[in-house]
Amino acid sequence: MSKxxxxxxxxxxxxxxxxxxxxxxxLGPNGSGKTTFIRLLSGYLLPTDGHLEVCxxxxxxQSLEARRRIGYVPETAPVYGYMRVREFLAFMxxxxxxxxxxxxxxxxxxIAALALEPVADRLTRTLSRGFRQRTAIAxxxxxxxxxxxxxxxxxxxxxxQIIEIRLLIRGLAGRHTVLMSSHVLGEVARTxxxxxxxxxxxxxxxxAMADTPDLEEWFLSLA
Amino acid sequence: MRSLGILLRxxxxxxxxxxxxxxxxxxxxxVLGYTFSLTxxxxxxxxxxxxxxxxxxxxILLVPALTMRAFAEERRNDTLELLLTAPVGExxxxxxxxxxxxxxxxxxxxxxxxxxxxxxxxxxxxWGPIGSGYLALVCxxxxxxxxxxxxxxxxxxxxxxxxxxxxxxxMLWFADSVAYLLPVPLDSIVLNLSLIGHFRPMVTGxxxxxxxxxxxxxxxxxxxxxxxxxxxx
Numbered sequence: 001m002s003k004x005x006x007x008x009x010x011x012x013x014x015x016x017x018x019x020x021x022x023x024x025x026x027l028g029p030n031g032s033g034k035t036t037f038i039r040l041l042s043g044y045l046l047p048t049d050g051h052l053e054v055c056x057x058x059x060x061x062q063s064l065e066a067r068r069r070i071g072y073v074p075e076t077a078p079v080y081g082y083m084r085v086r087e088f089l090a091f092m093x094x095x096x097x098x099x100x101x102x103x104x105x106x107x108x109x110x111i112a113a114l115a116l117e118p119v120a121d122r123l124t125r126t127l128s129r130g131f132r133q134r135t136a137i138a139x140x141x142x143x144x145x146x147x148x149x150x151x152x153x154x155x156x157x158x159x160x161q162i163i164e165i166r167l168l169i170r171g172l173a174g175r176h177t178v179l180m181s182s183h184v185l186g187e188v189a190r191t192x193x194x195x196x197x198x199x200x201x202x203x204x205x206x207x208a209m210a211d212t213p214d215l216e217e218w219f220l221s222l223a
Numbered sequence: 224m225r226s227l228g229i230l231l232r233x234x235x236x237x238x239x240x241x242x243x244x245x246x247x248x249x250x251x252x253x254v255l256g257y258t259f260s261l262t263x264x265x266x267x268x269x270x271x272x273x274x275x276x277x278x279x280x281x282x283i284l285l286v287p288a289l290t291m292r293a294f295a296e297e298r299r300n301d302t303l304e305l306l307l308t309a310p311v312g313e314x315x316x317x318x319x320x321x322x323x324x325x326x327x328x329x330x331x332x333x334x335x336x337x338x339x340x341x342x343x344x345x346x347x348x349x350w351g352p353i354g355s356g357y358l359a360l361v362c363x364x365x366x367x368x369x370x371x372x373x374x375x376x377x378x379x380x381x382x383x384x385x386x387x388x389x390x391x392x393x394m395l396w397f398a399d400s401v402a403y404l405l406p407v408p409l410d411s412i413v414l415n416l417s418l419i420g421h422f423r424p425m426v427t428g429x430x431x432x433x434x435x436x437x438x439x440x441x442x443x444x445x446x447x448x449x450x451x452x453x454x455x456x
Contacts, residue, residue: 046456068310078301
């Protein structure tokens with residue numbers, strides 16, 4: 001698939017399949033097209049040409065069905081500042097189609113999974129960057145999606161928080177398919193099962209981390 | 224419909240949880256109370272025509288402050304990404320925002336019912352024009368709120384959204400003045416776009432389907448364009 005904005009090509013003829021249950025890392029410098037690709041997968045953008053399938057659903061023709069199966073955390077970890085954490089998670093759960101009876105259990109589950117208990121009744125605008133990021137991930141997981149999409153999940157976090165988020169993502173592998181983007185080589189190397197390198201809107205290569213002893217060297221050979 | 228209920232609850236929380244709504248309502252009622260007292264003491268006539276015109280003007284001036292944040296703020300905070308990647312149609316997002324702001328404006332209008340009570344207590348008001356005047360305001364508010372949402376969907380800057388809404392509303396208000404300068408048949412087309420031209424007959428007690436149709440179709444067009452704007456990806 002491709003994505004163009006007028007005459008500017010953001011993604012050119014990208015051909016990629018992500019396996020169910022894997023953690024796929026999308027690596028590339030700023031402006032390489034990572035966020036565009038992630039926004040296409042999340043349904044926020046539509047491809048200009050080509051075919052995009054998300055969890056077996058055509059992302060254009062069956063857009064609502066595809067969106068039902070994903071959880072998405074944008075780069076800035078947006079939250080509604082006037083809502084409390086629990087309230088925000090319940091809102092997102094309802095919006096994603098969970099029944100009223102399932103909402104409370106789902107919210108309690110993600111609050112426990114993301115260790116949000118200390119801030120569960122606080123307004124989201126008062127949260128630290130780390131708790132805000134976790135809240136954003138919790139909203140993406142609240143409906144137990146097949147595919148979790150994370151745009152630069154380690155951005156702005158301190159080293160301890162980065163380790164916690166990494167462990168969390170690794171813990172999701174198998175039960176969920178995870179696509180994460182990053183411009184930090186080490187972060188992708190430690191978290192992903194497979195990695196794809198995106199440069200200037202083109203996918204330059206895809207490899208399993210097990211077959212890539214030196215990610216840095218491989219990246220430099222492509223760049 | 225469930226999506227609409229969920230989104231509407233969120234919008235009401237945002238609207239009534241923000242100081243903007245209360246400030247606008249307070250200013251609206253304060254200015255209106257001032258005008259009502261002055262008009263009543265000056266004319267000593269038990270009608271609300273002046274007050275309805277005042278409400279018409281205040282709606283044009285104050286509604287942009289209520290609608291400016293609708294989409295502009297969501298876009299600036301990136302929360303629009305959360306809404307547009309959730310499995311809900313754009314139409315429900317637009318309708319929820321419309322109903323929340325429209326509800327607040329109608330609540331402000333309800334506050335002005337006190338003046339009807341004063342007239343009833345101390346005079347003998349003609350209820351026909353009062354009823355049609357409120358109908359005119361309800362229609363007028365729907366159009367201005369819908370225009371405000373459309374403008375807010377075009378930008379992430381709230382001040383720009385408010386300025387665009389105010390500018391568009393003022394252009395529509397004065398469209399009848401411009402019409403006299405235009406050749407046939409443009410003059411009649413522009414004349415029919417006039418906001419005040421469709422408001423004035425209703426507020427004086429003459430209710431025409433064409434006038435109601437103007438406000439309703441204008442509001443529906445603006446909401447449709449807002450939905451299309453959100454669906455552009």
